[in-house]
Amino acid sequence: MTNMKSFLGALALGVFAAGAVSAAGHSVRMGTEGAYPPYNFINDAGQVDGFEREVGDELCKRAALECTWVTNEWDSIIPNLVSGNYDTIIAGMSITDERDKVIDFTQEYYPPDPSAYVALAGADVDFNGGVIAAQASTIQASYIAESGAMLVEFTSPDDTIAAVKNGEADAVLADRGFLADIVKDSGGELVFTGPDVAIGGGVGIGVRESDGELKGKLDAAISSMKADGTLNALIAKWFDGKVTNY
């Protein structure tokens, strides 16, 4: 029994002692998926890299925030923001009404991007009745579910591509910016096919609804990046020369 008591005591001490260090500056934890190149990915040095890393670091500099990067599975990325494990979601997340009910978004830092289908070269895809892959909890997944096609969901973006390659799905529906690299690298094995689908708004940073102060700071920083053209330049750099007019 004494052992148990001292264990609990040590635990309580640990729990409270961590409060002794005071926070220097305003530190913000940036949450991302780390599996969606070129938006965000883990590079070979084990660091978060990509378009959103550069945008995020620049935003933090302009808003005078100390930022650290954390990765989280896409599936639980919103619940973990809401429970306070990190302070922002910067993970290629389109601004939708459904998500806006649960969290708040800053203004967009990437314009609405039509989603596109990718299939094996020469495949004949039935977009309204075939088997289409998408990542779970994405705007593409809800679109397919309503289109009449058979939806197969995967937890990671990687798995959706693998499903098309091994024939489990006829095609994958995802953001064009993500698919472009994969199509280019596949050496003709995978091709864009069918119509582009315009769904979702632009991409914004998700913040807790109670965190208006952080949202304000990030909004101001995004505006300043739009005003001096740095955001346009970063989009062109990471998305194959894509032209935007912010």
Add this chain to the structure above:
Amino acid sequence: MCADPSTLEGLNWWLCYLTTVKHMNLYTSVFTVLLLLAIVTPCILALGFGGAVAKRSALMPVRWVGMGYTSMVRGVPDIVFFMFVPIALDQVFEMIRHKVLCSDVTDPIWQGNDFVVCDIAKLPLNAAPQWQHDAYGFILAVIAFAIVFGAFAANVIDGALKAVPKGQLEAGEAVGMTKRQIFTRIHAPQMWRYALPGLSNLWMILLKATPLLFLLGIEDVVYWARELGGAKTSRFAYPHTDWRLGYFLALLVFYLFLTWISEKVFDRLKLRFGAGVAI
């Protein structure tokens, strides 16, 4: 040599590829798994022993605690438990800290969907280095694993205590031992022989449950194998196609190796606890 991977070929490419920081993370995550096992096993045995003793206690309330613990925890799916316990513990800790450290803040902790505590009540602090966040997650994981597997261990040990032949205990009484002496000198030492098969099963299940660590945000071997194995476009320094099969094969060998070692150890334990017993 590894400065410009695009110029590498053959063996050199492989040498550089297999020593990237990301691969180092994979190798060190093996130790994360082993460390978890090393810390959590004594906790499981302690909880199991405590639970079993509580279940057999002469005091009704203590018995209820033991019964409640084993039947409730065993009845809930592991995965639910692993998601619930760490989040609940984390929020309880933060709530207490909020109450103590920020008593002047009047805003409610729950604001709609948001769980909001003051900055200095966060655990770990937002500004804390990443290793502290990792260590904290690891501790929560240890607690969750210990609670779940402790409940199963309690049942195994309870069964083993019942399996010790009555005559052994009566012999203790006959030579005038106290209840306590009978328990520590006869009952508990003989119990292990009966508990071992059940505990070895539990250990194997625990080994295979360690990938659940990823649910708790701890990057274990399975996480890194999946991350490294996925197809890499030319954005990456070492582009390759989908290599998950290869990585998972390596995982298979790793887990089989752990199982093989475990069986050897359990064989020895069986000999040891069975020493001097006529079968």
